Amino acid sequence: MSKRDHRPGVTRRAFAIGTGALAVSSVASPLPLRAQAGPIRVGLIHPVTGFVAYNGQQSRLGATMAIEDVNKAGGIKSMGGARLEAVLGDSQSKVEVGVSEVEKMNEAGVAAYIGCFQSPVGIAATQAAAKYNTPFLIDVGASDLLVSRGLKNIFRLKPGFGKCVDDGIAALGALNKAAGGAAKSAVLVHESGEFGTGTAKLLAGKLPSIGIEAKELIAHDNPTRNFDNIALRIRSMAPDIVMMSNYGNEYMLLARTLFQQKINVAGMFSVLGGGFNYKFVKEMPDVAQFMMDTNHWFNPRSAAAQALKKRVEAGGALFTFEVYLSYSNVMLLADALERAGSADKEKLTAALASSTFKAELLPYGPTKFTNGQNEGGRPGVMQVLKGDIEVIAPAEFASAQAVFPRPKFT
Amino acid sequence: MSRTALLACGGGLIAAALYPLLFGGSNYAVNLGFLVLFAAFLGQSWNIAGGFAGQMSFGHAVFFGTGAYASTILHVSHGWNPWLAWPVAIAAGAAVGAGIGTLSFRAGLRGSYFALVTLAFAEAFRILANSVPFTRGGLGMLIKSDPHPANLQFRDPIWFYYLALVLCVLSLALAWWLTRSRFGARLAAIRENEDAARALGINTFREKVRVLALSGALCAAGGTLYAQKYLYIDPSIAFGVDKSIEMLLVSMIGGAGTIFGPLIGAGVLHFVSEVTRELGGALPAIKNAQPLALIVYGVILVIIVGYLPDGSMGLFRRRRALPQGQGHA
Numbered sequence: 010m011s012k013r014d015h016r017p018g019v020t021r022r023a024f025a026i027g028t029g030a031l032a033v034s035s036v037a038s039p040l041p042l043r044a045q046a047g048p049i050r051v052g053l054i055h056p057v058t059g060f061v062a063y064n065g066q067q068s069r070l071g072a073t074m075a076i077e078d079v080n081k082a083g084g085i086k087s088m089g090g091a092r093l094e095a096v097l098g099d100s101q102s103k104v105e106v107g108v109s110e111v112e113k114m115n116e117a118g119v120a121a122y123i124g125c126f127q128s129p130v131g132i133a134a135t136q137a138a139a140k141y142n143t144p145f146l147i148d149v150g151a152s153d154l155l156v157s158r159g160l161k162n163i164f165r166l167k168p169g170f171g172k173c174v175d176d177g178i179a180a181l182g183a184l185n186k187a188a189g190g191a192a193k194s195a196v197l198v199h200e201s202g203e204f205g206t207g208t209a210k211l212l213a214g215k216l217p218s219i220g221i222e223a224k225e226l227i228a229h230d231n232p233t234r235n236f237d238n239i240a241l242r243i244r245s246m247a248p249d250i251v252m253m254s255n256y257g258n259e260y261m262l263l264a265r266t267l268f269q270q271k272i273n274v275a276g277m278f279s280v281l282g283g284g285f286n287y288k289f290v291k292e293m294p295d296v297a298q299f300m301m302d303t304n305h306w307f308n309p310r311s312a313a314a315q316a317l318k319k320r321v322e323a324g325g326a327l328f329t330f331e332v333y334l335s336y337s338n339v340m341l342l343a344d345a346l347e348r349a350g351s352a353d354k355e356k357l358t359a360a361l362a363s364s365t366f367k368a369e370l371l372p373y374g375p376t377k378f379t380n381g382q383n384e385g386g387r388p389g390v391m392q393v394l395k396g397d398i399e400v401i402a403p404a405e406f407a408s409a410q411a412v413f414p415r416p417k418f419t
Numbered sequence: 420m421s422r423t424a425l426l427a428c429g430g431g432l433i434a435a436a437l438y439p440l441l442f443g444g445s446n447y448a449v450n451l452g453f454l455v456l457f458a459a460f461l462g463q464s465w466n467i468a469g470g471f472a473g474q475m476s477f478g479h480a481v482f483f484g485t486g487a488y489a490s491t492i493l494h495v496s497h498g499w500n501p502w503l504a505w506p507v508a509i510a511a512g513a514a515v516g517a518g519i520g521t522l523s524f525r526a527g528l529r530g531s532y533f534a535l536v537t538l539a540f541a542e543a544f545r546i547l548a549n550s551v552p553f554t555r556g557g558l559g560m561l562i563k564s565d566p567h568p569a570n571l572q573f574r575d576p577i578w579f580y581y582l583a584l585v586l587c588v589l590s591l592a593l594a595w596w597l598t599r600s601r602f603g604a605r606l607a608a609i610r611e612n613e614d615a616a617r618a619l620g621i622n623t624f625r626e627k628v629r630v631l632a633l634s635g636a637l638c639a640a641g642g643t644l645y646a647q648k649y650l651y652i653d654p655s656i657a658f659g660v661d662k663s664i665e666m667l668l669v670s671m672i673g674g675a676g677t678i679f680g681p682l683i684g685a686g687v688l689h690f691v692s693e694v695t696r697e698l699g700g701a702l703p704a705i706k707n708a709q710p711l712a713l714i715v716y717g718v719i720l721v722i723i724v725g726y727l728p729d730g731s732m733g734l735f736r737r738r739r740a741l742p743q744g745q746g747h748a
Contacts, residue, residue: 029441108693112446112450113447116446116447129653136564136650201655202559202653296699
């Protein structure tokens with residue numbers, strides 16, 4: 010006989026507990042921060058925890074370093090040297106938490122938001138910020154949905170995946186042509202979310218224009234901890250190129266699996282490959298060798314970028330794209346504040362919309378926002394060569410010649 | 420229901436209705452209140468099947484996602500008004516619940532086998548949503564922002580709060596009805612001993628399918644509300660395992676099979692989440708606040724499983740069951 014022989018009943022005490030629950034939850038709610046005069050508050054919303062925590066922490070690092078630099082240089086001079094102050098938020102990789110951070114930061118009196126790394130979080134968070142007409146700078150977030158909804162408060166300095174795909178395809182076409190058309194087919198492996206699927210579909214549609222057939226699109230979940238089956242599938246199809254669009258851990262794991270299984274291809278070429286960075290090259294130099302990626306990258310010929318790289322590395326961190334993109338977005342905001350002479354949301358939005366900011370860390374043209382998207386933003390095409398990451402396109406920023414096709418496994 | 424209980428209920432309802440005003444119209448507080456009520460509502464949908472009927476599920480996201488996608492597809496792709504799409508989404512949730520119940524219970528699945536099958540269904544639906552064109556696959560579905568009550572979109576988040584409050588109160592009333600009705604008594608009999616219930620003449624298959632359909636309908640209603648609030652869904656958001664876990668957790672922590680358990684559980688979980696997140700924001704040295712939250716969740720769960728198998732509500736039941744005086748020893 011079970012001990013639970015009672016029926017769930019409603020007693021006075023049970024009701025008192027239940028009705029008290031709402032009061033408990035209201036007490037549980039931490040009081041919203043109050044707006045303060047003085048410093049200009051900047052809301053930083055990144056996934057510093059969760060499955061992309063590393064990327065979020067890197068974004069936070071870049072943004073906070075930039076805020077520190079702006080303040081050291083005297084703050085916003087047109088506002089009497091007003092200092093920037095970071096209000097830190099963690100989206101936890103969840104849409105609803107991202108929105109909650111927007112609401113909390115609005116009550117903390119932020120002048121602008123910077124975030125959010127993941128496109129779904131960014132889509133919802135920018136929507137929430139639009140209610141308050143607060144400018145929202147997308148530091149990382151690939152989806153073109155972010156800037157195609159007619160919201161006036163969104164600004165994305167970096168290129169979206171449409172532009173990255175176009176430039177990546179052009180670079181791959183040029184490489185293939187120079188190699189006498191060594192590649193005729195490709196298999197695309199992508200994460201199953203909005204970023205990976207969108208990028209892979211665009212790529213598959215454009216590959217025929219450079220004489221490469223997309224044999225198959227293979228989606229995988231986040232997280233995926235074993236790529237053996239996908240590697241076997243790739244081996245069976247024997248493509249000339251494997252193209253990847255996925256987040257960091259899956260990118261590295263897939264690359265390692267293909268390397269371990271000695272799958273011979275002319276090239277591994279990713280667009281917005283989340284794991285293509287110094288961490289990957291440092292931890293898996295053999296695997297990374299000859300891999301190529303179209304991605305956000307710093308201008309290797311920029312003294313400011315090289316100086317920041319040294320500072321970041323001196324602090325024990327890696328100079329990944331999140332760092333310099335977030336850093337550049339804070340600088341873009343500081344420039345707009347300087348020109349607006351005010352943290353008033355309308356004036357700041359207008360200053361951002363008319364910005365011609367020179368992103369000196371990045372290989373970009375002059376900033377020009379059209380519907381919130383910077384037309385001057387463009388990606389770099391990189392290749393791992395001799396244990397380092399070299400820019401191979403665009404030509405004016407290139408630091409090395411590409412190796413394509415890559416040497417075969419013996 | 421006694422007069423005192425009715426008064427307590429009315430008082431709680433008034434307190435909940437006044438809650439947004441207590442914080443001077445703070446949208447953050449309103450949003451947090453929404454999250455608690457919404458989690459409580461989803462938890463109650465799980466509780467009706469998992470707590471009252473003992474049909475533990477690990478995959479309630481399948482109903483949540485069905486509701487979210489059904490209304491969004493009808494609204495975005497076929498131009499339906501979301502208010503009209505909402506009941507259809509609820510019906511879709513009920514149909515999926517009845518379908519899964521029929522397939523699983525016909526095969527005689529019980530306990531952990533049934534729980535694992537529900538998890539498998541949720542995963543299958545997620546993969547399906549990733550693959551078929553009418554859901555736009557992994558690209559997800561964006562609902563055009565057009566804040567107007569007629570579009571089930573509100574400029575002021577207070578209305579979403581009140582909508583969640585209405586749903587939460589309805590689910591509490593439904594749970595209360597289950598403790599008083601013949602249907603609820605049959606479910607309790609199935610939960611305690613299914614073979615004995617069958618021996619008593621209860622059509623256990625029919626009752627279990629019914630309760631899963633009811634639970635699925637409620638959960639689907641939550642899916643539509645989520646989609647209309649955040650205006651974007653994708654397969655991971657809609658059918659992700661974290662949604663299933665949250666529904667299960669709030670019920671287990673608050674007290675499965677109790678009326679107010681999910682509400683208490685939702686309050687506790689969001690309190691833990693907010694405090695750990697605040698710590699993460701206030702103390703940059705604590706860079707990884709989520710593991711901290713997970714550790715706290717884990718400790719709470721261990722305590723509840725070890726010492727309070729009936730959840731937080733069980734604590735009060737035990738105190739009530741003690742002879743006079745022993746409770747204060």
